[in-house]
């Protein structure tokens with residue numbers, strides 16, 4: 001019954017070595033996720049690297065979305 005997929009299950013937080021608990025997280029991070037502290041679960045976050053703001057458009061937060069709009073305008 002155990003397959004490699006199960007075997008590879010562990011916390012998805014980079015660098016975290018705690019045992020897998022649920023939803024892709026270890027016990028500690030799972031609790032954080034439930035409280036919404038990890039951001040990803042409750043809403044989409046900005047795809048800009050390092051940005052955790054809520055994504056509003058194109059997978060970007062308002063700030064980065066506006067920045068991209070500006071760029072696009074300049075380019076055309």
Ligand SMILES: [Zn+2]
Pocket residue numbers: 011012013016017018025026027028029030
């Ligand atoms: Zn973890």
Ligand SMILES: [Zn+2]
Pocket residue numbers: 046047048051052053060061062063064
């Ligand atoms: Zn952003």
